[in-house]
Amino acid sequence: MKGLLKRFSSKNRKQRLTVFHKLLLVMVLAALLLFSKGAYMQGKAYLAQQLLTFAWARHQQDGELYKAWPWADSAPFAQLTINEQEPLIILSGATGSNLAFAPAWMVSSAAFNQGANSVLVGHNDTHFKQLEDLPPASYITIKTYPQLQMSYQVVATKIVNEKDLSVLENSGFETITLITCYPFDADIINSDLRFVVIAKRVQQKETGV
Amino acid sequence: MRSLKGVDNNRRQQWLLLGRTMAAVLLICSSFTTAEAVGEITQAGLVYQDSNGISREAPLLSTSVEMNVSGLINRVSVKQVFENDSSQWINAVYLFPLPENAAVDHLTMRIGRRVIIGEIKQKAEAQQIYEQAEREGKKAALVEQQRGNMFTTKAANIGPGEKLTIEIEYQHSVSYKSGLFSLRFPMAITPRYAPAVTPLSTEERHSYLAGLFLNKEQEVEGERASQDWIWLDKWQRWQDAAAGYQLAEQTVSMIKTSADPALLVDIKINLHTPLPTTDIQSPYHGLKIENREADFKVISLFDSTVLADRDFVLNWSLQQTEQAESSVFVQEKAVGSTLEKYGLVMMVPPAMQFTENARIAKEVILVIDVSGSMSGTSIAQAKSALSFAVDQLAENDTFNIIAFSNNTEFFAGNSLPVDNRSRIMAKSFINQLQAGGGTNMQAALNDALSEQRTVYPNEHKDLRQVLFITDASISNEEQLLTQIKQQLGASRLFMVGIGSAPNHYFMKSSAQLGRGTYTSIGDVNEVRSKMSALFTQLSAPVLRDIKLTWENGSEVDYWPKPLTDLYQGEPLQVVMKIPSGENKLQVSGLKVENGAAQKWTQVLSLDQEQNGAGIDILWAKEQIDSIELNRELPVSEKKQLITALGLNYHIVTKHTSLVAVEQQVTRPLMLSSVDKQVKTHLPKGNTMSLPQTGLGSGLYLRIALMLLLSAAVLWAAERLLRPGISEPRA
Numbered sequence: 004m005k006g007l008l009k010r011f012s013s014k015n016r017k018q019r020l021t022v023f024h025k026l027l028l029v030m031v032l033a034a035l036l037l038f039s040k041g042a043y044m045q046g047k048a049y050l051a052q053q054l055l056t057f058a059w060a061r062h063q064q065d066g067e068l069y070k071a072w073p074w075a076d077s078a079p080f081a082q083l084t085i086n087e088q089e090p091l092i093i094l095s096g097a098t099g100s101n102l103a104f105a106p107a108w109m110v111s112s113a114a115f116n117q118g119a120n121s122v123l124v125g126h127n128d129t130h131f132k133q134l135e136d137l138p139p140a141s142y143i144t145i146k147t148y149p150q151l152q153m154s155y156q157v158v159a160t161k162i163v164n165e166k167d168l169s170v171l172e173n174s175g176f177e178t179i180t181l182i183t184c185y186p187f188d189a190d191i192i193n194s195d196l197r198f199v200v201i202a203k204r205v206q207q208k209e210t211g212v
Numbered sequence: 213m214r215s216l217k218g219v220d221n222n223r224r225q226q227w228l229l230l231g232r233t234m235a236a237v238l239l240i241c242s243s244f245t246t247a248e249a250v251g252e253i254t255q256a257g258l259v260y261q262d263s264n265g266i267s268r269e270a271p272l273l274s275t276s277v278e279m280n281v282s283g284l285i286n287r288v289s290v291k292q293v294f295e296n297d298s299s300q301w302i303n304a305v306y307l308f309p310l311p312e313n314a315a316v317d318h319l320t321m322r323i324g325r326r327v328i329i330g331e332i333k334q335k336a337e338a339q340q341i342y343e344q345a346e347r348e349g350k351k352a353a354l355v356e357q358q359r360g361n362m363f364t365t366k367a368a369n370i371g372p373g374e375k376l377t378i379e380i381e382y383q384h385s386v387s388y389k390s391g392l393f394s395l396r397f398p399m400a401i402t403p404r405y406a407p408a409v410t411p412l413s414t415e416e417r418h419s420y421l422a423g424l425f426l427n428k429e430q431e432v433e434g435e436r437a438s439q440d441w442i443w444l445d446k447w448q449r450w451q452d453a454a455a456g457y458q459l460a461e462q463t464v465s466m467i468k469t470s471a472d473p474a475l476l477v478d479i480k481i482n483l484h485t486p487l488p489t490t491d492i493q494s495p496y497h498g499l500k501i502e503n504r505e506a507d508f509k510v511i512s513l514f515d516s517t518v519l520a521d522r523d524f525v526l527n528w529s530l531q532q533t534e535q536a537e538s539s540v541f542v543q544e545k546a547v548g549s550t551l552e553k554y555g556l557v558m559m560v561p562p563a564m565q566f567t568e569n570a571r572i573a574k575e576v577i578l579v580i581d582v583s584g585s586m587s588g589t590s591i592a593q594a595k596s597a598l599s600f601a602v603d604q605l606a607e608n609d610t611f612n613i614i615a616f617s618n619n620t621e622f623f624a625g626n627s628l629p630v631d632n633r634s635r636i637m638a639k640s641f642i643n644q645l646q647a648g649g650g651t652n653m654q655a656a657l658n659d660a661l662s663e664q665r666t667v668y669p670n671e672h673k674d675l676r677q678v679l680f681i682t683d684a685s686i687s688n689e690e691q692l693l694t695q696i697k698q699q700l701g702a703s704r705l706f707m708v709g710i711g712s713a714p715n716h717y718f719m720k721s722s723a724q725l726g727r728g729t730y731t732s733i734g735d736v737n738e739v740r741s742k743m744s745a746l747f748t749q750l751s752a753p754v755l756r757d758i759k760l761t762w763e764n765g766s767e768v769d770y771w772p773k774p775l776t777d778l779y780q781g782e783p784l785q786v787v788m789k790i791p792s793g794e795n796k797l798q799v800s801g802l803k804v805e806n807g808a809a810q811k812w813t814q815v816l817s818l819d820q821e822q823n824g825a826g827i828d829i830l831w832a833k834e835q836i837d838s839i840e841l842n843r844e845l846p847v848s849e850k851k852q853l854i855t856a857l858g859l860n861y862h863i864v865t866k867h868t869s870l871v872a873v874e875q876q877v878t879r880p881l882m883l884s885s886v887d888k889q890v891k892t893h894l895p896k897g898n899t900m901s902l903p904q905t906g907l908g909s910g911l912y913l914r915i916a917l918m919l920l921l922s923a924a925v926l927w928a929a930e931r932l933l934r935p936g937i938s939e940p941r942a
Contacts, residue, residue, distance in 0.1 A: 023930060027923050034919035041912030077650070096685040097903045098585040109903070110685055110718075118847050124902075128909045165902045169358065173866075184906030197902050 044103070048129035051104035055079050055092035066148055077101065080108055081115060082146040083123065088133060090146075097124040106130045112171055112180075115145055116153060119173045122180045127198070131183035134200055143179060143202045155179045155202035165195045177204035275477045277397060282484040283541055284558055284785075285826050286395050287383045288314075294378070296370040301879050303346060304367045304376075309398040311384050315833035316363065317862045318381035319870035321353040323374075323878075330355065330872035332862045334855060338869035342366065349879035353378050355870040363864065369879045383826045384833075388558065388783050397479065397524040479524055481511040486539070486822070492528040499526075538816055541824030542790065553790040554827040555818055559799065560783045573608045574675035575627055576601075576750075577703075579660045580645065581682035583617040586710070587647035589736070594681045594710045595642055597739045601679060602638045604747040605630045613638060616656035617649035653686050654695060661699040676703040677750055678726070683710050684718045692718070696725045704728045704756075704777065706746065724841060727756070727777055752780030755801040755812065760786065763796035763815065771834035787831040795819050832861035840866075 054071040059079040061069045068078040080095040083106060097107040106125030113119035125131030143155040155178070162185050163170055170180055178201055185198035276291045294304045310316065319330025330353065333341065338354060345352035346368035353376075354366040363380075370376045386395050479497075483489065488506040492499070498514030511526070538559035545552045580598050582591065598613070605611055609630045613623035623641045628634040660678045684707075686692065696705060705726020707719045710733055723730035731746050733739055756777040760768040770788035778784055784799070795818045803812035839845065839853050851867055858868030 027927055030919050030923040030926075034916040034923065036916075037912045037919070038916035041909040041916065044907055044909035044912075096585055098685060099588055099904075100584050102903070102905060103907075124905055126905050126907055128907055131905070163902075165904075168902065169362070170902070172358070182902055182905065184904065193904060194906055197905070 084144040127183040135187040279481040314382040314384045316382040316864040320379040321872040322377040328872045330870040338871040345873040351874040483509040487530040490531045543827040583651035585685035591647040681708045758801040
């Protein structure tokens with residue numbers, strides 16, 4: 004009787020352990036999968052910027068267009084600096100594939116230095132995450148080839164509905180408009196709100212250092 | 213057996229415990245994340261802010277619209293009554309849409325019995341005048357064009373309890389198609405959001421109350437007064453913030469239910485027509501129609517006022533046995549000592565009896581963009597539009613499909629006749645298309661517009677339609693437009709824009725240069741309706757290469773330019789300046805009949821014209837619109853031309869605004885006024901939206917962390933519990 008019980012319980016225990024450990028294993032695996040997915044997005048965004056910066060440097064030297072990697076959709080379009088932060092390379096065309104790598108210029112908006120409104124779009128969890136803590140009256144600098152540098156100063160930030168296309172229009176001034184999803188870092192992946200930063204062209208960035 | 217049960221019980225207990233721990237862990241984790249999310253969401257609400265970042269409630273507004281339709285011109289007066297029911301002086305801002313081709317040319321501000329007429333000024337100058345008046349405490353009104361057909365009215369210094377009436381007048385031409393006249397008054401726009409401001413904290417409120425009591429005891433004059441001002445200001449801010457929050461909640465729920473009693477519109481239409489009307493109706497609103505005379509009707513809304521949440525549309529047709537071929541309106545305008553003559557011509561070219569047998573055989577080239585930018589929903593929309601197009605082709609047409617990304621891929625070596633077999637082949641070709649690679653539109657245009665791969669039906673090289681389905685995610689616009697201009701030849705280019713943000717400017721311009729039309733499809737659900745409308749049009753062209761000259765061959769100063777081709781049921785509608793001595797207008801073009809193009813000419817006499825008013829404004833407005841679309845003009849020159857036209861013809865444009873200022877100061881200068889924005893309504897069925905830019909990689913990382921944490925806790929709990937369970941067994 005005792006032996007039988009022992010066998011029973013040990014069998015039971017073994018089974019119990021496997022079920023439990025399976026559950027743990029599944030949880031850890033799921034965690035790793037999700038983690039790698041999140042890390043992949045962040046990593047892709049980071050790595051792409053490094054490669055784009057390299058291609059941009061070559062472009063600045065001789066004016067030829069270099070693709071950051073052989074199968075890239077588009078070549079670097081301009082360089083964006085927000086408040087002396089790490090410069091970001093911009094691509095042309097706000098498509099899903101471009102946005103994974105870099106902030107993108109909306110082709111339907113005006114080109115830079117045209118006296119109209121140029122619109123840049125970026126992901127709120129990678130490149131444009133910094134917009135969340137953007138101090139008022141920040142400076143934004145755009146560099147294009149050949150060595151053309153334009154400074155803008157932030158005049159307004161607002162939150163608009165995704166259907167509100169007014170932010171894409173020209174205001175009669177030379178402006179740059181940065182758009183990203185709102186709220187930042189939210190648990191809503193397809194938010195219908197957008198955070199918009201409007202900056203007006205200024206003559207020369209005042210160096211207050 | 214008992215011990216067995218015991219083990220079983222223990223096991224259950226253990227699982228229960230584990231379950232509870234897990235639930236607790238999950239709860240804690242999720243409470244972290246949701247707390248964060250909630251905290252952020254409350255930041256976004258529909259609140260209007262003044263310049264100090266303080267949120268305010270909106271002033272009341274009622275709108276009444278009176279339209280006077282005579283012939284082809286609709287003159288509309290829009291009265292906006294701003295009513296300030298607060299206890300402060302306010303500045304109101306109201307953003308509203310007007311019809312696409314509306315020319316705003318009058319502004320009248322009424323305060324009680326005083327009437328102030330607005331003047332046209334350059335935009336910056338008008339803004340300056342308005343802002344100065346606002347600072348000085350004078351009543352002022354400013355009408356500006358924001359973008360396209362969106363306008364704002366600003367009204368400064370409306371006193372507590374006061375009513376300010378701002379009357380705007382505009383005119384536009386009534387649209388006509390297939391015997392049906394129609395006019396539209398847009399009423400809804402998309403909402404705009406502004407972050408709410410946090411209300412005063414509890415401490416601030418307490419110190420405010422404490423301050424009140426303190427001040428009661430301090431009876432020192434002067435100091436008391438200044439203290440009062442500070443506290444009054446704080447109190448006001450606190451109340452405003454609270455009101456702002458309330459409004460935010462109200463408006464958000466209003467947007468959800470799309471009903472708001474605060475914004476009502478009343479519409480009245482005086483319809484004068486040259487012939488008796490038949491069948492007057494509005495698709496979205498109930499009408500009350502009063503028959504004054506055979507050719508004069510007074511129309512009003514059945515419900516005296518409606519919610520401004522959907523556009524008002526009025527359609528009517530004229531009673532007649534034969535289609536009126538043309539109507540001409542002439543206006544004489546004295547400018548200084550000279551007399552200027554303006555003419556408005558509407559002409560319906562000899563309509564063909566359209567039957568299946570007489571259908572014109574044509575070649576249709578369908579071009580689809582399969583570059584990387586089209587991946588996702590765009591390619592699905594494009595493919596569904598393409599297969600719908602293949603279905604719509606007629607049996608005696610020929611067609612070919614070109615898919616392009618880095619390089620171009622042809623469906624067939626030469627264009628194929630349309631039959632069941634080629635349709636099925638085309639469908640399978642469409643199905644296998646996948647998005648990827650770059651956008652080489654230059655090569656695609658070259659292939660689509662060159663005629664090497666063409667088999668023309670009936671050997672007539674007359675009708676060749678190129679349907680270009682793309683999101684136009686390109687940066688060499690100028691080059692492509694030049695290419696279209698050079699290579700177009702006899703082909704017609706119809707652009708179909710796909711996705712939420714196609715390059716509208718490029719699409720519109722290339723359709724204009726390609727003498728076709730531009731259709732934008734923003735949603736898969738729109739594919740069917742928009743494509744079938746396009747195909748109905750494509751299948752019945754009537755007149756092309758339209759030219760206008762005076763009888764002696766001299767140039768006509770007409771707008772819009774260039775003239776597009778005419779399709780079944782469409783009229784030629786053009787506004788021109790008539791030089792003295794000219795009264796015979798020659799209209800020529802190529803008429804497509806039985807598959808062949810014939811030269812067609814008609815001479816219109818401008819002698820037996822009807823008198824019209826406001827044609828000069830229509831002429832200027834058409835010219836402004838054409839200048840805006842003209843790509844060859846540099847931005848600065850466009851601005852110059854538009855400003856000059858706006859100032860000369862008293863029209864609100866991108867660069868000119870109407871401003872009215874009362875000379876008398878009405879607001880006591882010690883009181884300041886606050887800015888308020890009037891609520892606007894959500895449209896029904898707008899599909900365009902800004903790009904999606906949140907992937908939620910942070911969320912994935914957070915969930916992963918949460919899962920790992922719970923796994924660790926479970927594992928630890930199990931380790932701790934195990935000795936406790938084995939005890940009774942030992």
